Amino acid sequence: MITLGRALLLLALALAVGGAAASIYGARTRRPEWVAVGRRSAYALVGVLTLAFALLEAAFLRSDFALQVVAGHSSTTTPLFYRATAAWSSQEGSLLLWVWLLSLWSSAVLRSSHARLRELAPYATAVLLGFAAFFGSMLVFLANPFQLLDPAPADGSGLQPLLRHPAMMVHPPLLYSGYTLLTVPFAFGVAALVTRRLDAAWIAATRRFALAAWLCLGAGILLGARWSWSELGWGGYWAWDPVENAALMPWLTCTAFIHSVMVQQRRGLLKTWNMSLVLGSGILAVLGTFLVRSGILDSIHAFGASTLGKPFLAFVAALAFGSVLLVASRRAELRSEGRDWSLVSRESVFLLNNLVLVGLCLVILWGTFFPLISEAATGDKASVGPPWFDRYTAPLAILAVALSGLGPLLAWRRSSAEGARRALLRPLAASVAVVAVVAAAVPAAAGSPRTLLLFGAAALAIAAVAQELWRGAAARRRVSGEGPARAVVSLVRRNRRRYGGYLVHAGVAVMLVGVAASSAFQHVRDVRLSPGQDARVGSYDVRYVSATGAVGKEKVSLGAVLDVRRDGRHVATLRPNRGYYPSRDPGLGPAGRWFDGEAASEVGLWVRPQGDVWTAVQPDIQSMQRMIDGIDRRFPLADAASERFILQAIADRYRMLPPAASFRLIVSPLVEWVWIGGALAVLGGLISLWPRPRSLRVRSAAWAAAGRLGRALERA
């Protein structure tokens, strides 16, 4: 199997290189049969990589520790679900997943558009297979997942404890899907530049892939934030970590592209801008992958130091240099077709929002790479923390949300002053009212203009969407006589792009309300409590009732039972704990190896729409160190059954005679709205992405046919 896996990777690399060469040769010599060979290489690549990935999955499921990657990231005690998903917790497995997903989307787009875009398709194939060749060569030469371990160990190291969370297992495939989907518009953008066919056709063929990339990246980011909130013991959902930023940056530029491309499709404007966004998003996607893989910046999500950094950096540099060169050499073809541009129009708001989104991306890029910049300039690796990011990103985020509210209220091409006044009046009034109510009802908000502005911007965006939906449904009812609910459904069904997009705006606004409230009005306390003691956090009293201790197959859990009260009334019981996973070093002793290995927090969380109560515990292991050392000295060669008996004794001792423990207690208002808003945005994205009903497509075709018939009759 190992030989087969290696052979499949070599074959994949050969297919990628050969297919790219065949595509270019076919295009240059105008020999369609060679173009077809290139395209078929992409199809074959899917099959070969699917087989390779299936082999790796099978090795994880069978716990085949002869493979280095399995021994390093799984164990016999790892639950089946996590064994199935452990493949992408490793550098090698995640690279294979990346290139496999890339091959899937490449084949999908080539299958659907090669006939329609016959001049562009060969060059796009070459670019997509070029990406596959780069990642394939990484797999073959630097991070081979089919590396043999001889002799094979009896058991593996197990999955990193922090990754044992359902969200974390879906999060990487979603992010990789987003990154790889972004290569599709990138490849067709390059092909359009090379062939100088910069018309609307390539955008129409790849827009859906850009939207899918946006959706996958967004959903991946949200799931990562959820994992951070409910699994990591620090009590937050966003830390401006380089790897988090790496996913956010292409998401921002992709958001900008999805909006500004509509201006190009309608008016023939912003061609250079859109092309730059497409190419920039593709480069940022590879840059993001580079950040995760190279270990160049410190991150909780990165794979640590590796040999992949230099090749990745060279690849990113080549992509950036080539892109700039291509765009510069096609300036004339990229000139805008339209001339007139009204300031009070949806186009203007889109352009302004584009500038804000790209500004946000640049701020994040600067902050993320600041450690490297400062090291190059001064020799010291200084980094900027969350306060720096918050200072510069918050005003831009407020502006972006406000503009997302303004955009739908203005007409395309131009809005008259009277029309704009009519459309803006109610949403603006709603925004002012919300700001006034929040300032009056929440004393802490009155002193925070930034928070009030964010609430105002979010209210404007939500009110604008509500007004648009209301007016659209009213118009629909006038025409069709449908009931209110049915009219809304029909309206959205017939105009998925528009109303799906509006739902995204509302979702993002709701999300930012959650962010604003949970960061501005959050209460945090770090306390040390013994059983029976209380601590107050926000308007809650938290009592440490008793300690818990349990021994499982994979870990020893030591924790606490907390009684949460409000105004003297019991409202929730929380059970935070910390899981201790064993080290594979037998020299640490039968007890010591469990407490000197890795540990992960299980958060005690009380979830409600109005705010979460979040708790984490850090048991005082130090107080039991003498007992652990004594056991290790007396029973250095304890067998598995004895070791379990010893651990149970330690857990019982902790439960019955608990030392004081450290707790982090957080009350976070409206934090769940971050994910409720995020889910709304994802739903909106899905609505936009969903194909139009067949009946409407048929009607459009009939409309076009009727037009042709009309002109034929006119000529006759």
Next chain:
Amino acid sequence: MDFLLIMVVLVAVAVVVFAPLRSDRSERGEDPEVAALEAERDAKLREIRDFEIDFETGKLSLAEHRALDLTLRAEAAAILRRLDAAREGSRERRVRA
């Protein structure tokens, strides 16, 4: 066993990838000019639909609607005329070929 499987995969891949070199059938894609104009037409139809919604939701007055409606329909008609001509040209080129 591994060797046998590798050979099977290699043969299958070679058959799939190199099939066009052994076939007489030449693939003919769509005319790029036609494809571009069709994309332009679809975008214009979408613009007209959005424009109607803008009017129905009160963003445009009747006078603004009339003026822009004429412009948009003229633009759509021009695209359709160019599309017809491109299709005609494409057909002629195919016949000649």
